[in-house]
Amino acid sequence: MLWLSEVLIQNPDMETFEQLKEELKKRASEGELFFRMDVKPQFEDTPQDWEDKLEAAFTSRL
Incomplete structure (x- = not known):
């Protein structure tokens, strides 16, 4: 299990x-x-829909 933190x-x-x-x-x-x-990433460019974007990035390999 990979955790964002x-x-x-x-x-x-x-x-x-x-x-x-x-x-x-x-x-x-x-x-x-x-x-x-x-956790929520604390970058200046973190979008409001950050959870969807990270999930999409992680699953895009499929």
């Missing part, structure tokens, strides 16, 4: 929401099957 902690240099989406795509392609959002 875990991704953010493991990537302290991440500065944008787009970088976060790319990291989630990478993790999914490496075999992660499940993703949970336990």
